Amino acid sequence: MRAVLCKEFGPPTSADRVTIEDIPAPVPKPDEVVVSVKAAGISFPDVLLLQNKYQYTPALPFTPGSELSGIVKSVGMEVKGYKPGDAVIGKNKGCCAEEVAVPASKLWHLPAGVDFNAAAGFSGNYATSYYALRQRANLQPGETLLVLGASGGVGLAAVDLGRMMGARVIACASTAAKLAACKQAGADELINYEIEDIHVRAMELTGGKGVDVIYDPVGDRFAEPAARSMGWNGRYLIVGFAAGAIPKISFMLPFEKRCALMGVWSGGYTQRFPRESYDNITELVAMLAVGKIRPHISGIYPLENISEAFRALANREVIGKVVITTGK
Amino acid sequence: MRAVLCRRYGPPDSLVLEDMPSPKPGRGEVVISMRAVGVSQANVLIVADNHPNKRALPFIPGGEAAGLIKEIGEGVTAFKPGDAVIGAGKDGGCAEEVLASVDRLYLLPEGMDFTQIVGAGSYATSLHALRDVARVKPGETVLILGAAGGVGLAAVDLAKQMGARVIACASSPEKLDLCRQYGADELINYDGEDLRGAIKKAGGDKGLDVVIDPVGGKYADPAVRGMGWGGRYVIIGFAGGFVPDLPLNLPLLKGCAVMGMSLHRLAQHDPQAAKALRADVIRLLAEGKIRPHICATYPLEHTADAMNDLRLRKVLGKVVVVAGGA
Ligand SMILES: NC(=O)c1ccc[n+]([C@@H]2O[C@H](COP(=O)([O-])OP(=O)(O)OC[C@H]3O[C@@H](n4cnc5c(N)ncnc54)[C@H](OP(=O)(O)O)[C@@H]3O)[C@@H](O)[C@H]2O)c1
Numbered sequence: 157m158r159a160v161l162c163k164e165f166g167p168p169t170s171a172d173r174v175t176i177e178d179i180p181a182p183v184p185k186p187d188e189v190v191v192s193v194k195a196a197g198i199s200f201p202d203v204l205l206l207q208n209k210y211q212y213t214p215a216l217p218f219t220p221g222s223e224l225s226g227i228v229k230s231v232g233m234e235v236k237g238y239k240p241g242d243a244v245i246g247k248n249k250g251c252c253a254e255e256v257a258v259p260a261s262k263l264w265h266l267p268a269g270v271d272f273n274a275a276a277g278f279s280g281n282y283a284t285s286y287y288a289l290r291q292r293a294n295l296q297p298g299e300t301l302l303v304l305g306a307s308g309g310v311g312l313a314a315v316d317l318g319r320m321m322g323a324r325v326i327a328c329a330s331t332a333a334k335l336a337a338c339k340q341a342g343a344d345e346l347i348n349y350e351i352e353d354i355h356v357r358a359m360e361l362t363g364g365k366g367v368d369v370i371y372d373p374v375g376d377r378f379a380e381p382a383a384r385s386m387g388w389n390g391r392y393l394i395v396g397f398a399a400g401a402i403p404k405i406s407f408m409l410p411f412e413k414r415c416a417l418m419g420v421w422s423g424g425y426t427q428r429f430p431r432e433s434y435d436n437i438t439e440l441v442a443m444l445a446v447g448k449i450r451p452h453i454s455g456i457y458p459l460e461n462i463s464e465a466f467r468a469l470a471n472r473e474v475i476g477k478v479v480i481t482t483g484k
Numbered sequence: 485m486r487a488v489l490c491r492r493y494g495p496p497d498s499l500v501l502e503d504m505p506s507p508k509p510g511r512g513e514v515v516i517s518m519r520a521v522g523v524s525q526a527n528v529l530i531v532a533d534n535h536p537n538k539r540a541l542p543f544i545p546g547g548e549a550a551g552l553i554k555e556i557g558e559g560v561t562a563f564k565p566g567d568a569v570i571g572a573g574k575d576g577g578c579a580e581e582v583l584a585s586v587d588r589l590y591l592l593p594e595g596m597d598f599t600q601i602v603g604a605g606s607y608a609t610s611l612h613a614l615r616d617v618a619r620v621k622p623g624e625t626v627l628i629l630g631a632a633g634g635v636g637l638a639a640v641d642l643a644k645q646m647g648a649r650v651i652a653c654a655s656s657p658e659k660l661d662l663c664r665q666y667g668a669d670e671l672i673n674y675d676g677e678d679l680r681g682a683i684k685k686a687g688g689d690k691g692l693d694v695v696i697d698p699v700g701g702k703y704a705d706p707a708v709r710g711m712g713w714g715g716r717y718v719i720i721g722f723a724g725g726f727v728p729d730l731p732l733n734l735p736l737l738k739g740c741a742v743m744g745m746s747l748h749r750l751a752q753h754d755p756q757a758a759k760a761l762r763a764d765v766i767r768l769l770a771e772g773k774i775r776p777h778i779c780a781t782y783p784l785e786h787t788a789d790a791m792n793d794l795r796l797r798k799v800l801g802k803v804v805v806v807a808g809g810a
């Protein structure tokens with residue numbers, strides 16, 4: 157079977173960063189399921205992994221990709237609930253391959269009729285944003301949600317989920333095209349933060365009250381003006397620092413506004429609360445199946461063109477999510 | 485009547501005692517003949533013009549005043565002259581006669597000691613922080629900075645009653661001993677070396693569930709680093725002299741929240757909640773469930789001494805200023 161391999165760390169944009177090779181097909185361990193992959197999701201952390209800039213150093217060679225959709229090919233001895241032919245999505249390392257072994261605890265059944273591309277690319281981003289908005293912020297209908305980096309992977313998921321949960325969504329992004337995608341995902345208000353002042357606009361849009369929840373996957377110079385725009389009892393969700401620098405916020409801010417600066421780390425949540433975290437994705441799959449959420453897949457690349465997908469991610473061109481298809 | 489006045493910002497010694505005309509109650513107002521008034525670190529900081537709540541000069545410093553109603557204004561029906569009350573004055577409470585609005589006035593139960601109820605003032609802050617903001621659950625680990633101070637010691641007392649394991653941090657053995665008497669399980673002298681290590685050790689594998697921080701300054705960073713998953717850090721004040729910054733990667737990896745509160749803001753945004761909180765504290769004191777520790781009382785003319793004690797970190801629990809034989 158074919159798999160994408162990274163054999164050496166280096167610039168993610170160079171065409172030879174990854175190669176496609178034939179390697180032996182995986183055999184399931186007792187608790188594993190081997191999935192014949194239809195599509196795999198890649199995201200910014202993969203770009204960091206290729207450069208050895210992520211939180212951990214992967215052993216070389218490694219296969220990128222952290223989520224997949226496909227059809228069960230074979231199951232391990234102890235696996236219950238899955239059989240060959242079942243449509244599934246799964247989360248694991250090394251998903252950019254034609255066949256991947258996944259522990260059964262990281263698989264979900266995919267209802268009939270759900271698009272394999274959308275299903276492959278949504279669970280990571282939506283799981284993070286759902287955990288953030290629901291378990292962390294407890295976002296309520298009618299509240300105002302401001303999303304930074306709103307056209308990115310987790311950002312656009314937050315816009316879509318905010319809409320679904322009945323919030324008034326203010327999307328912030330850097331270009332008109334990105335903002336148009338946010339509008340399509342259901343954003344009520346748009347701020348182009350390259351040319352507009354986040355704080356001034358957010359206060360205008362809330363009639364001086366400030367926003368209830370802020371979702372921040374970008375950090376850097378965007379964080380402080382956003383944090384100053386929080387209202388009484390506001391919740392500021394710290395999700396990531398895609399824009400580079402780790403911002404610092406004065407203790408005076410939560411003191412004055414009685415608001416909370418809340419860390420969101422969905423990986424940490426999954427480690428500590430595997431059951432709740434699994435159930436979140438089960439709920440999201442059900443919402444996907446009935447069209448309550450609408451993940452935006454902006455690029456679909458065949459396996460052999462994966463370098464182009466990495467280039468788009470690294471160059472900040474991706475809106476929503478890109479997926480890799482195996483053609484199977 | 486005599487009142488303490490701040491005519492210029494500065495250290496407590498810049499305060500003056502002056503004779504002033506007695507205040508006249510307007511509509512919905514009363515005049516309290518003051519018997520006891522709370523002075524706290526917030527008053528010291530406001531007099532120094534180093535507090536988020538700014539006051540225009542000249543003003544009377546001090547917190548809530550307790551005493552007997554001397555006179556009532558038009559439209560006041562719930563109170564009558566002679567009633568024992570506590571309330572926040574229109575200006576501060578360091579005066580023999582304090583003008584207060586009935587909106588923020590509370591009747592005291594028969595026989596309640598004026599000095600005690602004033603000394604219990606910090607319990608409102610700590611009760612709100614622990615119960616309403618951090619929502620402490622039994623068995624959780626709560627670390628308290630400035631634990632022998634007004635807010636801190638009240639937090640030790642209340643957190644123990646909520647079933648928490650309490651780690652008290654203060655600057656001297658004497659202060660820590662007082663925290664121990666109030667039930668603290670672990671004591672850390674935070675001016676000793678390696679505060680970060682001491683907090684990590686006391687927090688155990690799980691880390692801290694809650695931090696109560698009325699001090700800020702250099703103690704905040706090691707306390708934030710000691711937080712555990714799902715922890716709540718409550719910012720209450722900045723007695724330590726400077727306002728720290730929070731690098732946002734710390735709460736991210738710990739899955740914790742850094743929150744803040746101010747009773748002053750609560751009264752503006754949610755007056756009902758502020759009132760209920762005040763009533764809770766009066767009830768807790770009446771039932772004997774809380775034990776304000778009052779280390780000294782000073783007569784009105786020595787208000788500056790009370791404030792100097794606070795400024796020089798000499799106060800254990802509370803100092804109270806008294807008048808008229810309280
Ligand atoms: N805490 C968690 O559990 C968790 C989970 C998943 C991801 N994350 C983190 O969240 C962040 C976003 O992840 P993602 O997958 O959504 O990434 P993404 O799809 O690349 O989106 C990131 C967004 O950030 C904005 N951005 C601003 N400055 C940027 C810069 N200098 N370089 C790149 N993008 C920049 C971009 O929008 P504009 O051009 O409009 O500014 C982009 O849409 C990452 O830091 C990731 O590590 C955290």
Ligand SMILES: NC(=O)c1ccc[n+]([C@@H]2O[C@H](COP(=O)([O-])OP(=O)(O)OC[C@H]3O[C@@H](n4cnc5c(N)ncnc54)[C@H](OP(=O)(O)O)[C@@H]3O)[C@@H](O)[C@H]2O)c1
Pocket residue numbers: 524525526527529606609630631632633634635636653654655656659698699719720721722723724725745746747748794795796797799801
């Ligand atoms: N948010 C609110 O609603 C609210 C309500 C009440 C009070 N506050 C604020 O909370 C803070 C504490 O008030 P408090 O009445 O508890 O004061 P306090 O009784 O004086 O206690 C403050 C403690 O801070 C410690 N401290 C550290 N550095 C200090 C310094 N340079 N100067 C003075 N004390 C220092 C002292 O303990 P060690 O010697 O052991 O370090 C002292 O016991 C104040 O900033 C006040 O404005 C806020």
